[in-house]
Amino acid sequence: MQELAKSPSSFAKNAPSLVVSLVVHVAIFGVLMMIPMIIPAATTDLLLESVFSEDTPREEIEKQLQLDTKPAETLNVVQGGTPSTATGAAAQPASTPVTLQKANVLNETTVDAPRIETMNFSDEVLVAELGEGEVTGEIGAMVEGYGQAMGIITQEIIRMMRQDKVLVIWLFDESGSLVDDRKEIRENYLRVYDELGIVVEQDKRLRKKNDQLLTVVASYGQTIHEHTRKPEYKPELVKEAIDRIQEDVTGEENMCRSIAEIIRRHRVNARSRKIAVIVVSDESGDDGDYVEEAVKAARTAKAPIYFLGRESMFGYTTARQRVVLTDQVTMQDEAFWLPIRRGPETAYPECLQWDGLHGRWDGQSAGFGPYEQVRMARETGGIFFVLPGEEKDLVGRDIDQRKYDFLAVREYRPLLLERPVYVQERSTSQFRETLWRVIARLNPTKNDLLFKTYDRELNIRREHFPLQPVPFRQEAARQVVKAAKAMLLVDEAIGMLDGVRHLRRGEEYPRWRAGYDLADAQLHMFRLRLFQYLLYMDNHVNNMPAPKNANSNVWSFRRNRQTMVPDEAQYQRLSAAFNIKKTRDEYIQMVAEQEKLTIEMLDKVIQDHPGTPWARRAEREKQDGFGFSIFDHNWNPERRERLRPLLPKL
DSSP: OHHHHHHHHHHHHHHHHHHHHHHHHHHHHHHHHHHHHHHHHHHHHHHTTOSBOTTOOHHHHTOOOOOOOOOOSSOOOOOSEEEOSSSSOOSSOOOOOEEHHHHTTBSOSOSSSOOOOOSOOOHHHHHHHOOTTOEEEEEEEEOSSHHHHHHHHHHHHHHHHTTSOEEEEEEEEOOGGGHHHHHHHHHHHHHHHHHHHHHHHHOTTSOOOGGGEEEEEEEESSSEEEOOSSOBOOHHHHHHHHHTOOOOSSOOOOHHHHHHHHHHHHHHHHTTSEEEEEEEOSSOOSOGGGHHHHHHHHHHHTOOEEEEEOOOBTTOSEEEEEEEEEOTTTOOEEEEEEEEEOOOSSSSOOSOSBOSSSBOOOOOBOSSOOHHHHHHHHHHTOEEEEOOOOOTTBTTOOGGGOOOOHHHHGGGOOOOOOHHHHHHHHHTOHHHHHHHHHHHHTOOSOOTTTOSOOOGGGOOOOSOEESSHHHHHHHHHHHHHHHHHHHHHHHHHHHHHHHTGGGGGGOOOHHHHHHHHHHHHHHHHHHHHHHHHHHHHHHHHHTOOOOSSTTOOEEEEEEESOOOOOOHHHHHHHHHHHTOOSOHHHHHHHHHHHHHHHHHHHHHHHHHSTTSHHHHHHHHHHHHOSEEEEEEEOOOHHHHHHHGGGSOOO
16 A cells, blocks of 8 residues: 555656657657658659650650641640749749740759749649739740741630730731731631630630620831721731731831830720730841830730740841842842841840951851840740741751750850840959950941940951952952951950950859850951961962953952961061061961861860850851852942842841
């Protein structure tokens, strides 16, 4: 009995240790139970890091779409943009163009960090999760033509119609280069309404009213024109409105101001109606300094802007379309290269605007759309559709090789910042600012929006020299002086880049590293090319050959991979003119080493940035080579001047 009497007090004394022991054992047991739950979760996260599923055959990834204008009979909603946690633009660089065929097999949308974020969403998720102002636009949806783009636009309209009545504003570029495109869109337009009709029958959330979707058709050139008297719901009236669009005779395209104006006009009348703007244009417009005005107008109206457009020129403003006219006097054809403003893909150019003799005339695409259009699409929650288009008359365009590797270019996406913010960020980096100073100093073309100054002396003549010896020598003397000055500028620019080479490794953005690598290799190429220009010019002046063709009236230079080695007499003239202290053999050896080094630098660009525009540009420089050939031919400037007034204004 005494032991029993003592037991309660003994239990009370030992209770704390028992509680602690119990808690510890429960905790251990809980951890053991969580282990099976943790392991599958970790396995799932690791699987999300793969880009392509292993069982996807290559031919499926590269499959070419069969496009037609027949309406789809099932609903397959694809997201219009990437989810964002804030309205408007995100602080980080924008996402890259997405090839729609490949997007279907992507397991994740970024390689920056493992995130649970897929490319395909059900329509329920879109309705529930992607509310107004929560979508950052897609900056480059690769499509195979207008038919596919119209199908995706249909899905976007359906998404909007589930929540609001919708007003779609079609805004067409009035330029002559878009005549065929407008016809194709007109033929595809009924597809939108046909598919909408099918969806209305299938989706009970969509109201069956004539005013559920209204359409406005407008166009712009120097000014804006509306071709629908009021917003229309009948597709046949919309098609008739598209037919009324006429070419703008001024050749001026105020795209940004027209977008802002058309949104302001219809924002009040639309009231509770959702507005969406679809812009059809193959140019970046002549009023790029008003891009933020258009963004502000669209954001205020909560109106996404969709673009059916073309790729930008790589780091350059101008594409050129070949137009051939027949002279009625001589009955001979004459070809003209007409400029089309289409770029650059960044707020300011990040590539050299010079090719070593004159301003760039190439047609290399950037893999991204023009800065103004892509920024508007991204900032408003729209989509920029990269239309391939044949564009057979676009000068220098390599249609078969125009598509860049999807995974290669995604890390080289442009920074779609406001221009003042872009300049401020660039100026804080000595590496970036030095590259920009080189680009700006070696700019041979006037462009008030992108450059404060330009140097017309960098345009060195290589065509249409007089055939007669004396006039040729006079003109050659002027061009030799310009070439010699250009060589000094190139030497200075190479020194500037050498001065920041140690900063390259610390540059976090691959785009700027690629720009530096390419510019450095190009400058070495240009220095050798200018030297060869001087050799060929000197040789031609001192050994003037007879023309090969009886009707020739001019000499012209053509690029050639074969280089000239100066003989003793020629070297004596050049060494005296340029104060060269080396012997001929020493100088030839030095030039040979420089040529080898330059090729190695270009190969390094190709190796370090494979599948990108920088690599392709390096390949182009290698293909063009260092040297020249000189040929005689007939050139008729009078015929060109006679035909010039007949040229269309694109």
